[in-house]
Amino acid sequence: MQKITVKASQSYDVIIGSGVLGSAAGYIGDVLRSRRTVIVSDDNVFPIYGTKLKETLEKSGFAVSEFVFPHGEQSKSHAVLLNLYGFLAAQNITRSDSIIALGGGVTGDLAGFAAASYLRGIDYVQIPTSLLAQIDSSVGGKTAVDIPAGKNLVGAFKQPKLVIADTDTLSTLPDAFFDDGMGEAVKYGMIWSEELFDLIAEGNIKDHLEEMIVKCVDIKREVVETDEYDKGLRMILNFGHTLGHAIEKTQNFCGLSHGKAVAVGMYLITSAAEKHGIIKDSISGKLRSCLETNRLPWSVDIPAETLFENSVNDKKRFSDDINVIICKTIGKADIVKLPISEYKKLITE
Ligand SMILES: NC(=O)c1ccc[n+]([C@@H]2O[C@H](COP(=O)([O-])OP(=O)(O)OC[C@H]3O[C@@H](n4cnc5c(N)ncnc54)[C@H](O)[C@@H]3O)[C@@H](O)[C@H]2O)c1
Ligand SMILES: [Zn+2]
Known part of the structure; x- marks a missing residue:
């Protein structure tokens, strides 16, 4: 396991290694203010890693709900974002609660932008599971959704509170x-x-x-x-x-x-x-x-x-x-x- 600390407008750790997802609840518990969180993930990734993550978090005293959306770039849209806002509201997510983005760059960008904008900003954690997300999109705080006029045209800078990149998750990532x-x-x-x-x-x-x-x-x-x-x-x-x-x-x-x-x-x-x-x-x-x-x-x-x-x-x-x-x-x-x-x-x- 290796830890890199990013000292941007907000400092945060990037934990990288084989099996680090197993210890996610500990890492996450250390950086979040409340024990109420929503896992945002797509329908490929949640069944493989989300159920286990939810269980681990619940065992550590977190109240967890999940928002699972159809995989693919077309979900980085205002339609899905609006559904996500509605879900956060229905779950009574407050300023001190948080979002966990579990998945590739699409999930990270969508969940990150929801975190940047919902209630004018709530905390979020990135758990990148694609290679692109682990080396690029989960670090640096760029979040966005696409609009018909172009990709990533609506977004915000919002640094995460923590990034957990488990290299083992790449074993299920399709070669392409x-x-x-x-x-x-x-x-x-x-x-x-x-x-x-x-x-x-x-x-x-x-x-x-x-x-x-x-x-x-x-x-x-x-x-x-x-x-x-x-x-x-x-x-x-x-x-x-x-x-x-x-x-x-x-x-x-x-x-x-x-x-x-x-x-x-x-x-x-x-x-x-x-x-x-x-x-x-x-x-x-x-x-x-x-x-x-x-x-x-x-x-x-x-x-x-x-x-x-x-x-x-x-x-x-x-x-x-x-x-x-x-x-x-x-x-x-x-x-x-x-x-x-x-x-x-x-x-x-
Ligand atoms: N914010 C940034 O700085 C930044 C930088 C680069 C790219 N991006 C954005 O990232 C997006 C692309 O990211 P991506 O390639 O990760 O796309 P993605 O999130 O769609 O993931 C690719 C596919 O792999 C699946 N997947 C992800 N992890 C998996 C795993 N461990 N096992 C099995 N399946 C898995 C997903 O369900 C999806 O079908 C684009 O929208 C791009 O604009 C953002
Ligand atoms: Zn690129």
């Missing part, structure tokens, strides 16, 4: 979602740590899961502590994402999943920057082989022109500059401000 999380793990290696990149590039990552997760969370901790409200450094977490989002959008969110689109986005921007002399050392080959080793794609059959068009929003297309995240070496990211015309050349020529 595991691989998705690995896309973000490669990103952390590229932007911050060659050592982490090398660990992932070796290939047998399931033998080093705890080590990898701890390294990723520690990077996220440092970035969030420096720039909690996403005004500068935190932007480097978007490495690969501008083109990744463009791929997801071009494919109407029915093609490559997020982590895989980010994998391609990282490779495309790196090889383009190499080709245009922005990167002096040749690193795209290493990145490509790391992606392949981890069952991640590095190319997609979409014209560069379309990717460009879909990676800048309409307002930006003709005038502004765009911040592009480029890793000039493995383990170090730069925020490069380019006029849109230069960015267009970079992507399409």
Whole structure:
């Protein structure tokens, strides 16, 4: 078991390790003010881990109820959020009570935003069970729901009181979602740590899961502590994402999943920057082989022109500059401000 303390506007511990969920009631009891809580979870995760968690909490004197919603991104919606508010009200949840988010990033974002907004804010604990949630979304306090105009457009910064990441829960995570999380793990290696990149590039990552997760969370901790409200450094977490989002959008969110689109986005921007002399050392080959080793794609059959068009929003297309995240070496990211015309050349020529 390892503990990382995040010193943001609110300090909290991230407990990472095999079997830590078994001791959850103790950890949670130490940070919450009341013994009344609601577990928020989806219909895949609750049956596997929720029932046991509820029992453990009840044995420690907690009064627990559960709000279980259908799994998937479409539940990160105002409709489900409204149902959740209604549930919290029906359960007479007060300012001193809390929410426990048990599940992947969808659960964490939805439950976190409910916690940020219900009664102007109540405490919440993150128990991430997907790789993406353990290394990324459960730490840092970004919470949100989607609206028809776009993903994550309504949200709030709200740090959790505690994060418990039990690496054993990843044993039931379907491979496709595991691989998705690995896309973000490669990103952390590229932007911050060659050592982490090398660990992932070796290939047998399931033998080093705890080590990898701890390294990723520690990077996220440092970035969030420096720039909690996403005004500068935190932007480097978007490495690969501008083109990744463009791929997801071009494919109407029915093609490559997020982590895989980010994998391609990282490779495309790196090889383009190499080709245009922005990167002096040749690193795209290493990145490509790391992606392949981890069952991640590095190319997609979409014209560069379309990717460009879909990676800048309409307002930006003709005038502004765009911040592009480029890793000039493995383990170090730069925020490069380019006029849109230069960015267009970079992507399409
Ligand atoms: N808040 C942030 O900082 C942040 C950062 C990155 C991503 N996100 C958000 O995270 C979401 C994606 O997260 P995700 O990939 O975890 O999606 P998810 O929550 O939908 O989980 C993926 C799938 O795996 C299932 N699952 C999760 N854990 C499981 C387990 N241990 N065993 C079996 N099944 C399990 C879920 O039921 C779901 O079907 C997106 O909405 C994205 O916007 C947020
Ligand atoms: Zn991402």
